[in-house]
Amino acid sequence: MQSCPTRCHLKLTRAWVLVLLLPSSALAAPIVPQFTQGQLNSRTESTTIIQESITSHNYRTGYSYSAAGHNVETVGDVPISPDATVTNNQTVGGVNFSWTSPNLETKPQWQVITPGASWSLTESFMAPGLDAVTTIQRTIQTESVTESQSVFSQ
Secondary structure (H helix, E strand, O other): OOOHHHHHHHHHHHHHHHHHHOOHHHOOOOOOOOOOEEEEEEEEEEEEEEEEEEEEEEEEOOOEEEEEEEOEEEOOOOOOOOOEEEEEEEEEOOEEEEEEEEOHHHOOOEEEOOOOOOOEEEEEEEOOEEEEEEEEEEEEEEEEEEEEEEEEEO
């Protein structure tokens, strides 16, 4: 007959083998958070700066000629509009252009219809060319702040 320490040893070894063969999930305990409530605060600040420089060139590439009056007429049978002529090409601010101008030698000559009576004559001429330059320089600054808060509890 064998002594108890050997038999007990065999039984204990078998018991440990059974314990080791058990799935580990059976031995795990659930994890429960220890907090019951909480709060999350967030703040974001941003600044945007935009610097602009805008330049605009307005050109009149043609001309305007007008005449108005009373008790006047053109000398000879000529049209009221002078003949157009193209001037030399020019470059301003990197823009190439040419002007259309009147030939002022062909503009009409005027005479009074009834001498001694009142009369009027107005001639207007707007030449082609640079009409206006507009320059805008500005800085736009925008600031924004976003705050958020999340409150949670179990």
